[in-house]
Amino acid sequence: MTPSLESTVCPLCLHNYQALAQHLKRAHGVCNGHERRLLLSMASGRVNIRQCPCPVSGCSYHGTRLDKHLQDGHPELRQARLLNEEQAVRKAAVVCLLGCLRATHPRVAMVSALDLVASTAEDRQVVCEVDPGVVVVVCQMPACVGVRAEHHELTATIHRLEREATQHQSKIKVQARKLRRYQLLVRGMNEGAAGRQEQEEEQRAEEVEQRAEEVVEQRAEEVEARPCRQRQELQRTTFQGRGRGSVMRHLALPPSIEKFLAEYAAYQQGIRPTRKQVENATSKISRVRTFLFHLSAGKSHLTSWLFLNDMPAVTKYASQLIREGKEVTTVKCYLHNIIHFLGYLKDTPPAACRLRRPHIHGVIRAVHMALRNLARPIAMHQLKVKAKKMAGIVSRESLRRCQEQARVVIPELLTRMEDTTNKGISNLRDEFFGYLSAFVISLYGHRPGVLTNMTVSEVEAAKADPLLPTDTGYVITIDEHKTNRDFGGAQIFLTFEEFSWLERWLEVRKRLGSKSQRVLTTRAGGPLKNMAGYMQAVWAHMGLPGRPSFTDLRTAVSGHAKHIHSGTTREKLARFMCHSTATADRFYSLVLDRSQAKDLRGHFEEVTASSSSTTHDHQDSGDSAAEELEDMRTESEAEDDDQ
Structure with a gap:
């Protein structure tokens, strides 16, 4: 056997050993x-306690x-205290079994003396059930040790016989219950109506017993559920907070x-994660953590994953996600x-997983079924969002x-x-970022990440390409x-004048003195995260209506x-x-303004506007089709004759 x-x-x-038996x-x-x-x-802790x-x-x-x-019965104690108590019980049980083995005077002599030496007051409390505050003098003479071992053996035998009894x-009781049922059946067959009446009374008595058992089980479940009430209270506040202060990032499992x-x-x-990939992974883990926390509420032995x-x-x-105010797209x-x-x-279950x-x-x-039930609300939500946009x-x-x-x-x-x-170059830099982002995104409809991720080497590479006489600018990739x-x-074409700005x-x-590889950075050289604020500030300074975001500008460019x-x-x-354009055509085409809907109605009215001319056209087309079909039949018959 491999150790x-x-x-x-x-x-x-x-001392620590891998092959402890050897x-x-x-x-x-x-x-x-x-x-x-x-x-x-x-040593392994596999003791029946x-x-x-x-x-x-x-x-x-x-x-x-x-x-x-x-x-479940001692929620007032910490987990470390419970582990210590459980280990003490396991050790005491093994010591007791060693004493019982020594009392049988085995042929092969025993080497250990754990059952002959009283280790600590806590062990004496567990083995001998003595109060730690009472001092007990234990005789170490072999005769006394043998008597105590015999006493433990007899006690274990009594417990075993009680369990068997x-x-x-x-x-x-089970056999007696079956016997009563058979007796009732026989009595009913012999006595007729009297037997049936007694059988009904017996059934009523059994129903009363079942109801009593259900009440007892219900009370037992209530007692077991008391330690989990605090966890259920925390479950209600799982989705409170946002960002790093969100509660679901700090749930304990x-x-x-x-x-x-x-x-x-x-x-x-992945192997080379970017900052955005790390943030996305953290968000996904937080969502999975809430799922595991909700399903584990009120359950024990979580390491087996059976919950x-x-x-x-x-x-x-x-349903809880929707009640907490999450949109259906977020729930999806x-x-x-x-x-x-x-x-x-x-695909890769952990070692302790028994699922x-x-x-x-x-x-x-079950999760797929929940997604399928959200299909219609998601479609309606997307239509409403598009209409609002x-x-x-x-x-x-x-x-x-x-x-x-700009x-x-x-x-x-x-x-x-x-x-x-x-x-005041710092304030001028923020204005420059706002005007540059407003200019590029209002023109091309790119996401702001295209500008914030643009590097110096990419700008220099755009200028390194040879120019033709017909060229009027550079392309930055x-x-x-x-x-x-x-x-x-993503590509941006800038004229010579616009490229000179960069x-x-x-x-x-x-x-x-900036050492960052990105073209647009913060004052400390880090990635920009407030580009939308810079753009909205210059948008208001230009006197333009509204306070659009980058998504609004991108939607406007795509829609126009x-x-x-x-x-x-x-x-x-x-x-x-x-x-x-696939998603846009699916949802955006259903939202029309007044002039577009009016033009569309004109096309519908054209269908029934000239019914007579349309009828003649259909008749002519039907006659021509019949003539073509007749010619095809004639040609096929001629070919058959030739063959």
């Missing part, structure tokens, strides 16, 4: 097989599930589950992250005025920043942006391009701005 890779503490010399046999000379098995069970009394002072529990009682009594979530987060980040096999709790979780994002995590759990693959498939199926869309006139004013203001800002005596996997690098800014940037251009031109514009 375990995990080291275990020897109970005799208190160590006990060779180093300590433990040749008694029963003694060696007891010492190995003490279910029927031992509770070691907690003041607790009179003496049942059949001490392990469950320690976890209890089992026999339960079996006798068992260490084994936390370790598995850390492995899943590393899998999500996931609860289909009603999965549906309740989706949560459920998609959970499905991906469950797939990862199914089978069919059970995981059932949980995934199109109602306040930025006009073409505002976009044009923004571009015209062309005038940007060179003036650069001239003021190039002045070495000017000390930005590799790092949101949809680079689908569209490749060149002048890079010279100013060198004078400021849809109504002005069509066919191939629109597809080219969409690909240049790294935008897919």
